[in-house]
Amino acid sequence: MPLTSKKNKEIQNEQRPVKRFKNENEVNYTFFIGRNLSPEEVALVLPSSFTFDIEDIDINALSLLQKFGSFDKKESLFFMKMAQSTDLEEVEIYKQLMNLLKGDRQKKRKSVKKLLKVENYDLTLEKIILFLISQDLDTNCKEKILTVIEMIHVKYKGNIKNWVEIVFLVTFFLDDLLLKSKAFEILSNFLIYNTNKIESLIFQEIDSEDKNIQEIISRLLSVYTITNGYNTTLDTFIKSRNSILIFLKSHYFIFKYFDIEIMDFRKDMFKFLDEIIKIKGIKLRKEISNIISYFNLKNFLDEQDCQKWLQVFLNIIYDYLGLEKNFEKIKIPDLNQEKNYLMNLLRTCSILSINSQNSSNIIFDFLKIWPDFTINNIKIFYRISENLNYSDVEFFITKNFDQLIDSKFVDYKKMIISIFQLILPNKKIEDLLISRMLDNEFILEIFNNVENIAIENRSQFIENLFLLIKNNSIFAINNIESLSKIVNFKEEAWYNIFEIGKSKIGNKNEDIKILGFKLINKIIKKIDKNDIKKFAQILYEKLDKNDKNLLIYQINTLDKIYEIYPLNDTSDKILEMATFLKYKDDNVKYACISFISTILKSKNHQNISKIEFMRIAYDVMDYLSFWYDKKKECGIILLTQISDIVAPQEIINIFLEFLEFNDKNIKKGLILGISHLANHVGIYNVLPVLLTDYKYVEDKVKLIIIRVLIKCKMEKKYIPYLTSIIEDSILNPVIDFRVEGVELCTELLINLDKSEMDVEILTHHLNLIWYNILETNTIIIKEFNKFIKNFTKTLGAQFLIKYVIQGMFHPSKKVRRRYNEIYEIIKLVDKNVTEYLEIIKKEINCKNFFKK
Numbered sequence: 001m002p003l004t005s006k007k008n009k010e011i012q013n014e015q016r017p018v019k020r021f022k023n024e025n026e027v028n029y030t031f032f033i034g035r036n037l038s039p040e041e042v043a044l045v046l047p048s049s050f051t052f053d054i055e056d057i058d059i060n061a062l063s064l065l066q067k068f069g070s071f072d073k074k075e076s077l078f079f080m081k082m083a084q085s086t087d088l089e090e091v092e093i094y095k096q097l098m099n100l101l102k103g104d105r106q107k108k109r110k111s112v113k114k115l116l117k118v119e120n121y122d123l124t125l126e127k128i129i130l131f132l133i134s135q136d137l138d139t140n141c142k143e144k145i146l147t148v149i150e151m152i153h154v155k156y157k158g159n160i161k162n163w164v165e166i167v168f169l170v171t172f173f174l175d176d177l178l179l180k181s182k183a184f185e186i187l188s189n190f191l192i193y194n195t196n197k198i199e200s201l202i203f204q205e206i207d208s209e210d211k212n213i214q215e216i217i218s219r220l221l222s223v224y225t226i227t228n229g230y231n232t233t234l235d236t237f238i239k240s241r242n243s244i245l246i247f248l249k250s251h252y253f254i255f256k257y258f259d260i261e262i263m264d265f266r267k268d269m270f271k272f273l274d275e276i277i278k279i280k281g282i283k284l285r286k287e288i289s290n291i292i293s294y295f296n297l298k299n300f301l302d303e304q305d306c307q308k309w310l311q312v313f314l315n316i317i318y319d320y321l322g323l324e325k326n327f328e329k330i331k332i333p334d335l336n337q338e339k340n341y342l343m344n345l346l347r348t349c350s351i352l353s354i355n356s357q358n359s360s361n362i363i364f365d366f367l368k369i370w371p372d373f374t375i376n377n378i379k380i381f382y383r384i385s386e387n388l389n390y391s392d393v394e395f396f397i398t399k400n401f402d403q404l405i406d407s408k409f410v411d412y413k414k415m416i417i418s419i420f421q422l423i424l425p426n427k428k429i430e431d432l433l434i435s436r437m438l439d440n441e442f443i444l445e446i447f448n449n450v451e452n453i454a455i456e457n458r459s460q461f462i463e464n465l466f467l468l469i470k471n472n473s474i475f476a477i478n479n480i481e482s483l484s485k486i487v488n489f490k491e492e493a494w495y496n497i498f499e500i501g502k503s504k505i506g507n508k509n510e511d512i513k514i515l516g517f518k519l520i521n522k523i524i525k526k527i528d529k530n531d532i533k534k535f536a537q538i539l540y541e542k543l544d545k546n547d548k549n550l551l552i553y554q555i556n557t558l559d560k561i562y563e564i565y566p567l568n569d570t571s572d573k574i575l576e577m578a579t580f581l582k583y584k585d586d587n588v589k590y591a592c593i594s595f596i597s598t599i600l601k602s603k604n605h606q607n608i609s610k611i612e613f614m615r616i617a618y619d620v621m622d623y624l625s626f627w628y629d630k631k632k633e634c635g636i637i638l639l640t641q642i643s644d645i646v647a648p649q650e651i652i653n654i655f656l657e658f659l660e661f662n663d664k665n666i667k668k669g670l671i672l673g674i675s676h677l678a679n680h681v682g683i684y685n686v687l688p689v690l691l692t693d694y695k696y697v698e699d700k701v702k703l704i705i706i707r708v709l710i711k712c713k714m715e716k717k718y719i720p721y722l723t724s725i726i727e728d729s730i731l732n733p734v735i736d737f738r739v740e741g742v743e744l745c746t747e748l749l750i751n752l753d754k755s756e757m758d759v760e761i762l763t764h765h766l767n768l769i770w771y772n773i774l775e776t777n778t779i780i781i782k783e784f785n786k787f788i789k790n791f792t793k794t795l796g797a798q799f800l801i802k803y804v805i806q807g808m809f810h811p812s813k814k815v816r817r818r819y820n821e822i823y824e825i826i827k828l829v830d831k832n833v834t835e836y837l838e839i840i841k842k843e844i845n846c847k848n849f850f851k852k
Contacts, residue, residue, distance in 0.1 A: 068098060075101070078134055089120050093127045100141050105735060108144055115148050122161040125152060129165050139178050146173065146182045153186065157193050164201065166190075171219040174257055184257065187223045198224070199236065206243045214246050221246065222253035230265035234272060241284065244276060248287040252294060270305075277312060282341045289313060289348040296351050303355070310352040310359055313345050317366075343376045350383040360387035367396070373403045375412060382415045385422055393423050401432050405440050413442060420446045427454040430461075437464045444468070444475050448482055458487040469500055469519065472512060477519045494526040502535070510550055517553040521560050529565050536561045540573065548585045555580075555591040559598050566602035574599055574608055574616075581619040590631050593620060593638050600641045610646045617642050617654055624658075624669025632665075636673045640680040648681040652689055659693070659701045667704055675711035683712055687721065694725055699734070706740040710747050719748060719761055730768045735777055742769055742783040749790040757794065766791060770803060774818060788825050797830035 071079060082094035096111040103111065118124045128145055131137075137145070149166060160166065167190060173183035191198055198220070205217050225233045238247055251269070277288050292309050295301050301309070320342065346366055353359035363384055367377060381396055397404065397419065404416050423429050424446075430453050437443045444465075447453070453461060465483060468476040476483065480497065497519065504516025524532055536558055544550045555577070562570070577592040596616065620635045620642075643651040655674050658666060678686040694705050706729055709722065722744070729741030745765040769787055772780055792800060804826065807819030 074135060078131065089118055089123060090127075093118060093124055097127060097131050100144050101135065101137070108140070112144050112147055112151075116151050116155075121152050121156060125149070125160060125162055125166065129162060129169065132169055139176065142173065142176070142179055143182060146170070146179060146186060150182070150186050150189065153189055153193070163190070163194060163197065167198070167201070167220070168216055171216050171223075174219055174223075174253070180257060184223060184226075187220070188227050191224060191227050202237055206237055206246055207240060209242075214249065218246050218249040219253050221250035222257060225250065225254055225265075226257075230268040230272070241279075241281065245283060245287055248276070248284070248291060251291050255295065255298060255300065277316075282337065285316060286341055286344050289345050293348045293351045301352075306352045307356070310349055310356070313349050313352070314359070314362065317342060317345055317349075339372075343370075343374070343380075347376055347380055350380040353387070354383060355387075357387040360384035361392075364388055364392055364396075368399075373400055375409060378404070378409065378412060378415060378419075382419060385419055390423070393419070394426065394429065397423060397429055398432070405436065405442055407440075407442070410442070413445060417446055417449050421449060424450045425452055425454050427456060430454055430457045434460050434464060437461075438467060438471075441468075441473060441475050444473070444479070444483065447486060448475075448479050450486065452486055462487055462489075462493065466496065466500075469497065472504075472515055474515070477515055477522070480519065480522050489526075491526075494523055497523055498527050498531075510547065513550060514553050517557045521557055524560055524564055532561055533565055536565075543576075548583065548588050551580075552585075552587050552591045555588075555595050559591065559595040562595070562602070563598045566599075570599045570602065571607040575612070578612065578616050578619070581616065586631070590634060593634050597634065597638045597641060600638070600645075613642050613645050614650065617646075617651060621654055621658060624666055624673060632669045632672060636669070636676045639673060640677050643677060643681055648677065648685045649689075651677060652686055656689065656693065659697065659704060671704060671707045671711065674708045678708070678712045683714060683718055686712070687718055691721060691725070699737075702728075703736060703740060706737075706744055710740065710744050713751060714748060716752065716758060719752075719758065722748075723761070723764070726765060727768060731771070735780065738772060738775075739779050739783055742772065742780065742787055745769060746783065746787045746790055749787070749794050752794070759795065759799075762791070762795065763799070766799075766803070773807070773822070774815065785822075785825055788822055789829055792826050792829040797826050797832060800826055 068079075079094055079098055082091055082098070085091050085094070093115065096115045099107045099111040115124055128148065132142075132145060149170070153160060153166075167187065170183050170186050173179045176183075202217055202220055202224070205213050208214060208217070221233060221237070228236075233247070238244055273288055273291070276284060279285075292301070292313075296306060320338075346363060349359065349363050353363060363380065367381060370377065377400070385393055385396075403409070404419070409416060420429070420433075433443050433446060434457055447461070465476060469480070484493070501516045501519040501523070504512050504519065507513055507516070520535075539554060540558060543554055558573075574596055577596050580592045581589055583589060617639060620638055624632055624635055639651055652674070655670055655677070658670055661667070674686065674690075690705050690708065694702055697705075706725065709725070714722070726741055726745060729737040729744070732738060732741070745768075748765075749762070769784065772784055775781060775784070788800065800822075804819055804823050807815050808823070810816055810819070
């Protein structure tokens with residue numbers, strides 16, 4: 001649907017048509033640039049269900065594209081044009097967009113500069129628009145794209161062909177927390193350079209019936225309001241009911257994006273809302289009620305505001321129904337629109353009446369006679385329930401019991417459970433719950449959140465619980481311990497459950513066997529030591545090596561038994577588990593490693609040679625490549641346990657053999673493993689090897705070594721040996737090295753006691769790090785600020801004042817601003833810094849010391 005306007009004919013030629021397609025039940029905005037698209041571009045902007053003939057794809061272009069790297073289907077379709085085009089500028093644009101998508105940090109920075117140098121900036125923006133709407137981009141890439149858009153817009157004073165598409169796209173970046181400020185800056189610049197165009201765009205679309213266009217215009221209005229003021233926006237755009245509605249919707253975005261600035265026009269806003277609420281219209285009043293609800297949930301309203309608006313909405317309900325608080329004669333309208341409207345007002349009243357018992361009772365009187373039951377009834381009652389009498393809560397639950405436990409409200413079960421918690425223990429309600437307990441597992445969740453139940457109901461509850469366990473209720477099995485506390489299980493009950501668990505393990509069905517193991521895992525502590533050990537011995541002898549899924553649960557059960565009741569002779573079990581480490585199944589390996597680790601804690605492994613443990617260590621090293629952190633941690637713990645049996649140096653050497661691997665998961669595992677081992681056996685066993693290796697390995701391995709040192713506990717006497725590594729990393733031109741170097745210095749500061757401080761070395765670290773004070777990279781800035789904060793905590797502001805004062809006199813505003821930021825960080829930690837500065841101020845007789 002093209003953007004058209006009867007009043008603004010001059011704009012028509014400047015703006016481009018906007019076409020919308022439905023894609024997987026969501027509306028995606030795809031902007032056609034005023035020309036015919038290629039088949040590849042059409043494939044990108046049309047819904048995913050759209051396909052075009054494979055013959056339309058240029059196979060030669062795809063082949064040429066592969067020389068630049070690997071691309072998924074979306075990326076291939078987009079960048080294929082680069083191989084087809086004969087326009088050098090167009091090829092250059094595609095190339096730089098490719099670097100933004102796939103390149104490292106340095107390439108991305110260069111790409112931004114090169115895109116800004118392209119003479120045909122409209123062509124650049126055209127490709128950027130298609131790039132944004134067709135590709136899955138990370139935040140960093142989006143930030144670079146927004147930078148290009150901003151720089152082009154500022155450079156050419158908004159004289160851009162496709163400005164409508166740009167504005168529409170940028171409004172959606174307001175939702176991204178990291179890109180919000182950048183998007184707002186771009187839109188603000190558009191308002192500065194293209195005020196008439198933006199105002200005309202808002203004018204022509206503010207009465208649109210399209211909900212998606214309404215949302216975009218609401219976002220634009222929120223930016224316009226923050227930039228130009230609340231009353232200016234009202235005077236400029238608000239001329240009709242529909243424009244009032246869209247402006248009301250902009251209040252959500254104003255608060256969401258700029259919650260601090262909204263205080264600047266709080267008075268004007270409430271004055272406007274006071275006037276609009278007087279207009280009789282369902283849509284307007286419903287929107288205002290939503291706004292007031294939202295503001296109150298965000299703590300924007302004070303108690304006086306809540307009472308005022310509560311009375312306003314209650315009066316609207318009374319006036320609409322034509323009654324004077326006579327609830328017995330009330331007749332709720334049959335029409336759904338009216339019912340939804342009234343329910344919306346009641347919902348707002350419930351939010352506003354959280355601290356008012358009288359208002360809660362009024363709202364509850366409406367609920368009691370409401371003709372149907374929806375999730376809104378539950379939400380409203382939940383908000384007012386704590387202000388109601390016990391008998392009112394009992395009445396609501398009894399009347400609506402079937403609806404409350406209905407599966408269609410499963411997404412709101414926490415709210416429903418909270419309502420039941422207000423009344424339990426209560427024999428009448430418990431009778432209802434227990435009577436439906438076998439049919440509805442959700443009732444168990446309700447009982448699982450109460451401390452006890454009425455004594456008269458306990459025997460029936462236990463009987464039903466046993467039946468549920470026998471019938472393989474997953475919730476009952478997983479929560480048997482907490483459910484047992486409600487009725488105080490006796491020893492006989494635990495043994496009955498133990499027998500049920502064993503009978504399930506003997507079942508032919510694998511799923512039931514697994515449930516049996518899960519059940520026994522939950523009750524091991526409740527069973528006599530001798531009985532559970534006999535069970536463990538039988539289980540070990542019957543390990544099913546052919547069924548890996550079942551084997552995992554068998555080993556896990558043995559692991560939990562041995563953790564609680566260690567046995568004397570476990571050597572055979574370690575050797576047996578070592579054979580399972582050869583399995584390709586990750587979960588089997590994890591279970592075996594955990595079991596071996598549990599056995600080693602008991603130190604019953606006298607009959608196993610050190611060579612066997614070294615074999616196990618090598619097998620566990622492969623396990624560090626898994627992505628799941630909990631599994632990595634389990635493997636690392638086992639390796640440190642093995643280091644107590646064999647020489648620690650042997651385990652360190654195994655770690656070092658894997659340093660050359662490129663896999664990210666292995667690198668992460670090595671960093672955690674070596675640092676954990678160093679902290680376990682002492683840094684003196686590890687540091688010499690790491691320092692020696694650092695001199696000869698390539699950069700990627702050096703980074704791993706630095707990250708290991710960051711996680712190690714370092715004693716004072718070993719810090720001087722790190723000087724060469726710290727100097728190499730902080731003075732390195734590669735950003736990654738500098739970030740890790742600063743972080744290493746920060747961790748040394750954090751972990752040292754004040755009594756162990758070597759001021760000379762720490763000052764040397766400060767001098768090295770200070771070279772990065774004007775670095776623009778956000779990661780380095782963050783690490784730099786963290787170091788300054790911890791340095792001030794450790795040595796005080798007097799050590800930093802001579803550094804800060806130099807920059808506060810600098811002629812460059814940018815430098816002064818950065819040094820003042822450092823000053824503020826120091827000031828937060830050490831308040832005495834102001835006194836030091838006053839002394840220096842007097843000495844140098846500088847009247848404008850703090851002037852920026």
